[in-house]
Amino acid sequence: MTRSTRPSRGRLATARVVLAGVLALVAVVLAAVPASAHASLVSTDPAEGAVLPKAPERITLTFDEPVSLSATGARLFDAAGDEVEIEAASRDRVVTAAIGADLADGTYVLSYRVVSADSHPIAGSLSFSVGAPSETVVPPSAGTAPGDVAVRAVLGAVQGVGYAALLLAAGLLVFLAWLLPTGPGQEVARARSLRVALVACTVAVVALIARVPLSVLYQQGLGLSGLDSALPWTSWVSGDGLMALLAAAGLGAAVLGTTRRLRYVAAAGSAVAVGGLAVVGHTRSYGPVLLVVPADVAHVAAAAVWLGGLVGLAISLPTLAKRDRVAAETIGRFSLLAGGLLAVVAAAGLVLGWRIIGSWSGLVGTAYGLVLLFKTGIVGVVALVAAWNRWVLVPRVVEASGYGPRLEAARMLRGAVRTEAGLLVVVLLLTGFLVNLVPRPAPSLAAAERTTVTAVADDVKVVAHVGPGRVGRNTVHVQVQDLAGEPVEPYATPTVALERDDVDLGTRPLRNVDSGTYVSEVVVPQPGTWEVRVSVRTSEFDNPVLTLDLDVEPGG
Ligand code: HEM
Known part of the structure; x- marks a missing residue:
């Protein structure tokens, strides 16, 4: 019993x-x-790939969440891979690196490692040039490793x-x-x-x-x-x-x-x-x-x-x-x-x-x-x-x-x-x-810097980015989402058209690269303000057209 x-x-x-x-x-x-959330880099000054007429006094990185600089922090390297002295600090969402010396002409790479509020580290790099880009750039050997x-x-x-x-x-x-x-x-x-x-x-x-x-x-x-x-x-x-x-x-x-x-x-x-x-x-x-x-x-x-x-x-x-x-x-x-x-x-x-x-x-x-x-x-x-x-x-x-x-x-x-x-x-x-792996690749900085527009039709949302807004090759990136932000397939492949004054670059289909995600490369021949029209057929009857003005700067 x-x-x-x-x-x-x-x-x-x-x-x-x-x-x-x-x-x-x-x-x-x-x-x-x-x-x-995992913090993401939303903008930098100077911009990624920028060619500056004179050396900047500081570099700033702005994230969408508060971050703190890790012990390996931020390090600046010149094109030869030699380290340049900087003083880096983080405050709320912004990391600032003050540059002590006057930088000579050439390309520089800032590598950084910050810890976001969810305790995961984020490492990355930013490159820019003073005067003109260097012909060869030695990648920095430290600072951007995932740990x-x-x-x-x-x-x-x-x-x-x-x-x-x-x-x-x-x-x-x-x-x-x-x-x-x-x-x-x-x-x-x-x-x-x-x-x-x-x-x-x-x-x-x-x-x-x-x-x-x-x-x-x-x-x-x-x-x-x-x-x-x-x-x-x-x-x-x-x-x-x-x-x-x-x-x-x-x-x-x-x-x-x-x-x-x-x-x-x-x-x-x-x-x-x-x-x-x-x-x-x-x-x-x-x-x-x-x-x-x-x-x-x-x-x-x-x-x-x-x-x-x-x-x-x-x-x-x-x-x-x-x-x-x-x-x-x-x-x-x-x-x-x-x-x-x-x-x-x-x-x-x-x-x-x-x-x-x-x-x-x-x-x-x-x-x-x-x-x-x-x-x-x-x-x-x-x-x-x-x-x-x-x-x-x-x-x-x-x-x-x-x-x-x-x-x-x-x-x-x-x-x-x-x-x-x-x-x-x-x-x-x-x-x-x-639990230590990164579940979603961080959106690239280039994507964050592009011009973005959003349109909502019935239960579908269309988000379009175009960038970098310089003469030469630009990327049009379109994502079709449901209202919760999850990607969905549209009714037909979206198209993009570019026009400025009397120059019409024509209409072209975008390329499907992922679920509900489309891209196309367009070569913009002249600086100025271009009208970009993205057309997305979301159902038999709905065909929202997103129009955005893209300010194109001279220079590649
Ligand atoms: C259909 C099967 C399962 C699926 C789809 C699944 C999925 C997941 C996911 C997505 C996470 C979150 C991981 C992260 O934080 O990045 C997780 C955490 C975890 N899972 Fe599972 N799991 C499954 C079965 C199991 C089983 C059978 C066990 C235990 C015997 C288990 C134990 C755990 C533990 C301990 C965690 C960590 C929780 C934390 O740290 O908060 N899982 N699982």
């Missing part, structure tokens, strides 16, 4: 109130951290191990509190599960603490040797620091709540621990925040209960198999739950992927999209193993009569459950690297 301690109504009510309070606290903490390779590798591994340990610890503690029977004969399984959970708690907290200085190195573009300096050790008041704190506090509470009586505390503690993951990362960068943050919390919470349940089952199956009714109940309950958990993990994962990547082309055209596809593929294999367990192995254990056949069936189920859990750990290690 299973003996369980039934909590009184009063205690239950108190526990539920505690749970609600803790969850509300998490929601407040999460909502209090403002969502912030130290060793730091990225170590950070990815630490994040992956942290995810696996955190989700295992939280899920196993929930399994102990809610699913594993408390009766006689289960002491060994309970003690073993608790030991594994405690080891996982320790690894998770250590990995999340280690993440703090490593994230600083990554953001600042420093190598592992940067650990010798004070900078990485002074950033505990940060999103990563808060995440480690929530994990330690939540797991601590969950460990205390592994009895049936305090099982709500275990659930609330585990929710706080894994919910803290939503404090930093891409889920803070892409909105709407009320959709993405709850999806992230649901994703990791369901994944934790799933992983913890599988490991708990693998640990306790041999002892469970000794007791027919208890074994059938426990395995049946978890198996039912696992189907729902898989559905929540997959649905929330798809929402995250959709919001973070933002287009079908990004799914196959970026490293982020490809790694996510690979991750989804492994989850597909896990789902097949889970289905095999659910419909073939679990019925065998439940229906087996007698200790021997039940133990045999339980042994097979244990093997399959271990495979499932092992594959989930691989998924988590992969996720550690996924």
Whole structure:
């Protein structure tokens, strides 16, 4: 017989109130951290590729979000690749580099690295010339690298191990509190599960603490040797620091709540621990925040209960198999739950992927999209193993009569459950690297500097840019979007026409380069104001024509 301690109504009510309070606290903490997008460079002075008659005294870069200059900051190089002394500083959205010396004629390259408010680094370069462009330009050897390779590798591994340990610890503690029977004969399984959970708690907290200085190195573009300096050790008041704190506090509470009586505390503690993951990362960068943050919390919470349940089952199956009714109940309950958990993990994962990547082309055209596809593929294999367990192995254990056949069936189920859990750990290690990849290529500065017009017809929006607005080759870039800003295919290929006074360059079709995205190169022969007409047939009856004046300057 299973003996369980039934909590009184009063205690239950108190526990539920505690749970609600803790969850509300998490929601407040999460909502209090403002969502912030990846910053993009919107303009520079001098402009990219500009040829200036005299040397500038300063260079300014303006972003669309506040940024801070990283330790490797901004560096200016001449055409020979020699460094020129500058003094760079960032304030709100603007980075300014004051140039000490008077620059000689020739081409210069400014390389910069800033950290945007969502804690991701952005590196790039700007080139301009004084007097006339140099015939050859040596690319600068430093400053624009996406970050130290060793730091990225170590950070990815630490994040992956942290995810696996955190989700295992939280899920196993929930399994102990809610699913594993408390009766006689289960002491060994309970003690073993608790030991594994405690080891996982320790690894998770250590990995999340280690993440703090490593994230600083990554953001600042420093190598592992940067650990010798004070900078990485002074950033505990940060999103990563808060995440480690929530994990330690939540797991601590969950460990205390592994009895049936305090099982709500275990659930609330585990929710706080894994919910803290939503404090930093891409889920803070892409909105709407009320959709993405709850999806992230649901994703990791369901994944934790799933992983913890599988490991708990693998640990306790041999002892469970000794007791027919208890074994059938426990395995049946978890198996039912696992189907729902898989559905929540997959649905929330798809929402995250959709919001973070933002287009079908990004799914196959970026490293982020490809790694996510690979991750989804492994989850597909896990789902097949889970289905095999659910419909073939679990019925065998439940229906087996007698200790021997039940133990045999339980042994097979244990093997399959271990495979499932092992594959989930691989998924988590992969996720550690996924979260550091850039999901959307930053829009190029040239695109930001082009002249832009927007037209809205029924439920379709057309955005057209033309630039750079100099005599010679110019690019017309058109994107057809729905009202939410997602690219859509128009009814027919758009066309572009250019005209000025009595010069008509004719009408030409644009070239489809991506979903709903079209470009065309046009050679503008004379300076002055040109009328550019972009015609987009969005339905059988709608054909909005966008007209914009393009001021064309002399010079190539
Ligand atoms: C259909 C399957 C899945 C899809 C489409 C999916 C998709 C995603 C996406 C798009 C993210 C956001 C990554 C970022 O911040 O850049 C994410 C995060 C994450 N996923 Fe999944 N996932 C899936 C299954 C799983 C499974 C099975 C697990 C665990 C066993 C898991 C664990 C995680 C974790 C721990 C994070 C990090 C959350 C954070 O740091 O906020 N995912 N997933």
